[in-house]
Amino acid sequence: MSDNTKIPHIKSVETRHLEERESMFRGLQNLDRRSFLKVSTGAAAAALAAGASNHFHSFLPVNVAYAAEGPAGQGFSFAYISDSHLYAKKTNERFVRQLLRAVDDINKIDPQPDFVFYGGDLAQLGRKEELDLGAQILKSIKAPLHMMVGEHDWYFDMGQHWNELFGPQTYSFDHKGVHFVVLMSVQEKDFWTARGMSPAERMHTVAGLDNALQSAFEVGAPQREWLRKDLEKVPTSTPLIVFSHSPLYKLYRPWNFWTDDAEDVQAILQRFERVTVLHGHTHQVLSNRIGNIQFHGMLSTAWPWPYAPQGLPALTVQMNRPNPFDPNDGLGDGTINVHPDGLVDMLYNLWNRNPMQVRASYLSSGGKSDVPLAPTLASY
Amino acid sequence: MKKLVWVRAPGMTASIYLACAAGTGLSLAADPATGPHGAMPIAAQEQRLDKLITRYATPPAGIDPVAWASIYMMTGNELTPDRIALGRKLYFDTRLSKDGTLACATCHDVSRGFSDHRSVSEGIGDHLGKRSAPTTMNAALLQSQFWDGRAPSLDEQAKLPILNPIEMGHPDAASAMASVNTDPTYQAMFQKAYGRAPNYDDLGRAIASFERTLIFLDAPFDRYAAGDLKAMSLAAQRGLDLFNNKARCVSCHMINSSNPLGTDNLFHNIGVSARTKNFEALAGQAISVLSKNNDPKELDKLAIETDMSELGRFLVTKNRGDIGAFKTEQVRNVGITGPYMHDGSLKTLWDVVDHYNKGGETNTYLDGGIEPLNLSENEIDDVVAFLFALTDTRFAAQNEAAFREQQALAAKSRPLRDNALAHREMLPFEQRVMGPSGLK
Numbered sequence: 001m002s003d004n005t006k007i008p009h010i011k012s013v014e015t016r017h018l019e020e021r022e023s024m025f026r027g028l029q030n031l032d033r034r035s036f037l038k039v040s041t042g043a044a045a046a047a048l049a050a051g052a053s054n055h056f057h058s059f060l061p062v063n064v065a066y067a068a069e070g071p072a073g074q075g076f077s078f079a080y081i082s083d084s085h086l087y088a089k090k091t092n093e094r095f096v097r098q099l100l101r102a103v104d105d106i107n108k109i110d111p112q113p114d115f116v117f118y119g120g121d122l123a124q125l126g127r128k129e130e131l132d133l134g135a136q137i138l139k140s141i142k143a144p145l146h147m148m149v150g151e152h153d154w155y156f157d158m159g160q161h162w163n164e165l166f167g168p169q170t171y172s173f174d175h176k177g178v179h180f181v182v183l184m185s186v187q188e189k190d191f192w193t194a195r196g197m198s199p200a201e202r203m204h205t206v207a208g209l210d211n212a213l214q215s216a217f218e219v220g221a222p223q224r225e226w227l228r229k230d231l232e233k234v235p236t237s238t239p240l241i242v243f244s245h246s247p248l249y250k251l252y253r254p255w256n257f258w259t260d261d262a263e264d265v266q267a268i269l270q271r272f273e274r275v276t277v278l279h280g281h282t283h284q285v286l287s288n289r290i291g292n293i294q295f296h297g298m299l300s301t302a303w304p305w306p307y308a309p310q311g312l313p314a315l316t317v318q319m320n321r322p323n324p325f326d327p328n329d330g331l332g333d334g335t336i337n338v339h340p341d342g343l344v345d346m347l348y349n350l351w352n353r354n355p356m357q358v359r360a361s362y363l364s365s366g367g368k369s370d371v372p373l374a375p376t377l378a379s380y
Numbered sequence: 381m382k383k384l385v386w387v388r389a390p391g392m393t394a395s396i397y398l399a400c401a402a403g404t405g406l407s408l409a410a411d412p413a414t415g416p417h418g419a420m421p422i423a424a425q426e427q428r429l430d431k432l433i434t435r436y437a438t439p440p441a442g443i444d445p446v447a448w449a450s451i452y453m454m455t456g457n458e459l460t461p462d463r464i465a466l467g468r469k470l471y472f473d474t475r476l477s478k479d480g481t482l483a484c485a486t487c488h489d490v491s492r493g494f495s496d497h498r499s500v501s502e503g504i505g506d507h508l509g510k511r512s513a514p515t516t517m518n519a520a521l522l523q524s525q526f527w528d529g530r531a532p533s534l535d536e537q538a539k540l541p542i543l544n545p546i547e548m549g550h551p552d553a554a555s556a557m558a559s560v561n562t563d564p565t566y567q568a569m570f571q572k573a574y575g576r577a578p579n580y581d582d583l584g585r586a587i588a589s590f591e592r593t594l595i596f597l598d599a600p601f602d603r604y605a606a607g608d609l610k611a612m613s614l615a616a617q618r619g620l621d622l623f624n625n626k627a628r629c630v631s632c633h634m635i636n637s638s639n640p641l642g643t644d645n646l647f648h649n650i651g652v653s654a655r656t657k658n659f660e661a662l663a664g665q666a667i668s669v670l671s672k673n674n675d676p677k678e679l680d681k682l683a684i685e686t687d688m689s690e691l692g693r694f695l696v697t698k699n700r701g702d703i704g705a706f707k708t709e710q711v712r713n714v715g716i717t718g719p720y721m722h723d724g725s726l727k728t729l730w731d732v733v734d735h736y737n738k739g740g741e742t743n744t745y746l747d748g749g750i751e752p753l754n755l756s757e758n759e760i761d762d763v764v765a766f767l768f769a770l771t772d773t774r775f776a777a778q779n780e781a782a783f784r785e786q787q788a789l790a791a792k793s794r795p796l797r798d799n800a801l802a803h804r805e806m807l808p809f810e811q812r813v814m815g816p817s818g819l820k
Binding site for chain 2: 093
C-alpha cells in the first residue's frame with residue numbers, strides 16, 4: 001500500500017452512505033449486547049433504565065429488551081400502519097403493494113406488538129371496492145387491529161361502508177393501564193348540499209388540497225361532549241393515548257394539517273398528567289408538545305408529503321426530503337413503545353432510511369435531552 | 381419527453397449509415413472457444429482489440445471533455461499512455477490468477493462483448509461464481525462498480541477479483557504481485573507509469589486506466605439521434621418511443637448526451653432474485669456474518685460465493701430497502717453482452733422485456749416503479765430492435781449474429797411471457813390477498 005497520502009481517495013456518495021449506515025449498525029450491535037440482559041429478570045430493570053427500549057423491525061439483529069414488561073401497567077408496544085390511500089383494484093397496484101409491505105413488516109416483528117393501529121385513509125376516494133380491498137389486506141395482520149377513519153374513507157358515503165366494515169368511528173378502550181381514545185377528527189361543515197354536489201364531487205373536493213370550498217376539519221361539539229363523558233370516570237393519573245386522523249393542533253390550514261376546534265379538545269385533555277396524541281394525515285415525521293400533551297405524526301404507506309411551508313412545530317426534527325426517483329422513499333410504518341409511566345417513544349420505521357426515534361423524554365424536556373438523530377443525508 | 385436531444389461532438393460524421401441489421405463492418409462474430417475457461421486465446425484477443433481501437437483518444441469520442449476531465453478521471457491517476465500500456469499488459473496477463481489460467485480478459489473477453497457470454501463466471505479450479513460478469517466496455521463511466529456497487533471506482537474494483545478465492549484466487553496482494561515483481565519489464569513499466577516500484581494499488585490504477593479506453597458509444601442510435609433518420613430501422617425507432625414512454629425503460633435507463641450509458645447508477649429490486657431465494661432468511665444470516673466482520677474481502681466473498689449474493693445492494697448498505705436490489709446496468713452494447721441480469725438468468729432481450737412487461741417478480745422489496753406494462757407482441761419486438769440498435773457499430777456483425785441467435789431462442793421458448801399479468805388481467809398481489817379465485 002504505497003503512498004495513499006499523495007493520492008486523495010475519492011469517496012462516492014454510496015461509500016459515504018455506507019459509512020453512515022455502518023455507524024448506525026455499530027449502535028445496533030451495542031444495543032443487541034445490552035438486550036442479552038433480558039435473560040435475567042434481575043437485570044431487566046437495569047436494561048430499561050439504560051434505555052434499551054428501542055424496537056426495531058423484522059430481522060434486524062436486535063432483540064428488544066422487553067424484559068421489564070409483564071404485568072399490567074408495566075409498559076408494552078403496539079405498531080401502526082397509516083394512510084394507504086388505496087384505489088380500486090386495477091388503478092394503482094403500487095399502493096396495494098406498499099400496504100402489503102407494511103403488513104409484512106409488522107407481522108415480522110418479534111415479539112409481536114400487543115396490537116396494530118390503523119391511522120385512517122385506508123381508501124383514496126371512499127369507494128366500497130377500495131375499502132373492501134383494504135379490509136381484506138388488513139385481515140392478514142396477526143395482532144389484533146384497531147381502526148381509525150380518515151377523510152378519504154368518509155366523504156363518498158359519509159362513512160356508511162367504513163362503519164359496516166370496522167364499526168363505530170369514535171370509541172375508547174383500555175389496555176394495560178392506559179386509556180385509549182379514537183376520535184373522528186375530520187368532520188367538515190356541509191359545503192355540498194347548497195352547491196348540489198354529488199357524493200363523488202364531495203369526495204373529490206375533500207380529497208384535494210388548497211381549495212377554498214371545503215371547511216376545516218373539526219372534532220365537533222357532539223363528539224367533544226362524548227369525549228368529556230368518556231373521560232369523566234378516568235382518573236387524571238391514568239395515561240391517555242388519543243388517536244385523531246388530523247393533528248389535534250393547528251399547523252397549516254390550506255392542506256388541512258389542522259383541527260379547527262383543537263383548543264377545545266386540548267382543554268378537555270389538559271387535566272390528565274400524561275397525554276399523547278397520535279395522528280395520521282400528514283405523512284411525515286412530525287413532533288410537537290402543547291402543555292402536557294405530546295403529539296406524533298405517523299408515516300404513510302402511499303406517499304410522503306413535503307413539510308408545510310409554515311407552522312412547523314419547533315420540536316419537529318425533519319425527516320429527509322424523499323428521493324423523487326424512489327417511490328418507496330419517505331414511506332414506512334412504525335412502533336410505539338409505551339413506557340410504564342404511559343408516555344411513548346415513537347419509532348419511525350422509514351423503509352429506505354435509517355429508522356428515527358422520537359422519545360417521550362425529548363418532548364418532555366422541551367427538546368433539551370434525547371434529541372432524535374437528524375438524518376445525515378442532505379436533501380435533494 | 382418525446383424525443384431525446386443528442387448533441388454530437390464536433391468533427392464526428394453523422395452520415396455513416398449502419399442499421400443494426402445491415403451486417404457491415406468488421407467481422408467480429410464470436411470465435412469458437414479455444415482458450416482456458418472457454419475464452420478466446422489471449423493473443424487473438426489482443427489482435428482483435430487492435431482492430432477495434434486504432435488510437436486512444438482522451439477524451440474518447442462521444443464524451444464531453446469537461447465531463448470526462450471533472451467527473452470520470454481519478455485524481456492521481458490521470459490517463460497517460462504509460463499507464464494505459466501497463467494496464468493493458470496486466471488486463472491480458474494470466475499470471476494475475478493463482479493457477480495461471482485466467483486474466484481479466486478471460487471473463488471480460490474482447491470477442492464476447494468484454495464479458496464471457498456465461499450466466500455466471502468460471503474462476504480457478506472451474507469454480508462457478510454467483511454473478512454474471514458485467515462488460516468492461518464503458519465501465520469507466522459508471523458511478524460505482526460491481527452489481528452491488530461495492531467498489532467506488534475501477535481503481536478499487538480491479539483489485540478485488542484477483543484476491544477472490546474462486547475468481548483469480550491469489551491469497552493476498554503479495555502473492556498477486558510476486559509474478560509482477562520478478563518481471564523486469566513490469567518493473568520498468570510501473571516505474572514509467574507511476575514513478576515508483578510496483579505495488580498493488582498502482583496495479584489497480586493501471587488496469588483502470590486501460591479500461592478507461594474501452595469506450596464504445598457509437599451506435600446506430602447515436603447516429604439517429606444526431607439527425608441521420610435512416611441509421612435505425614423503423615422498428616428500432618418505434619422501440620425508442622416505447623423505451624421513453626409506454627415501456628417505462630427510461631425511468632431508470634435514462635440515456636442522453638450527459639448520461640450516455642442509459643443508467644441512473646442506482647440500485648433497484650426488480651424481482652430477479654426473488655424468483656429463487658427467500659430474502660428474509662438470507663438477510664438475517666448476512667447481518668449476523670457482517671456484524672462480525674466488516675472487511676471488504678468478506679463482503680466480496682459473500683457476494684461471489686454464497687447465496688447471500690442474491691441480497692445485492694443490501695450486503696453493502698444493510699438497508700432493508702436495498703434487499704434484492706442490483707445496479708441498473710448500462711444499456712450500451714446490450715445486444716452482445718448477454719445473458720442478462722446479475723445472475724445471467726435471462727438468455728435473450730425478449731426475456732428481459734417479458735420480465736418487465738409482467739411487472740417483474742413480486743416481492744416485498746420490489747421497486748415502486750415496476751409495474752405491468754401491457755406491451756403487445758409487436759411492441760416487444762420493437763423494444764428489442766431498439767436495444768440492438770444500441771450496440772457500437774464496430775460490433776455490427778457480432779450484433780447481427782447475436783440478434784439472429786436470440787431471435788431463434790425466443791421463437792422456441794419465452795419462459796417469462798405472461799400475458800395475464802402483463803395486461804393486468806390478473807394482478808401480482810391478487811392471489812395473495814384474495815385467494816386463488818381473485819378479487820370480486
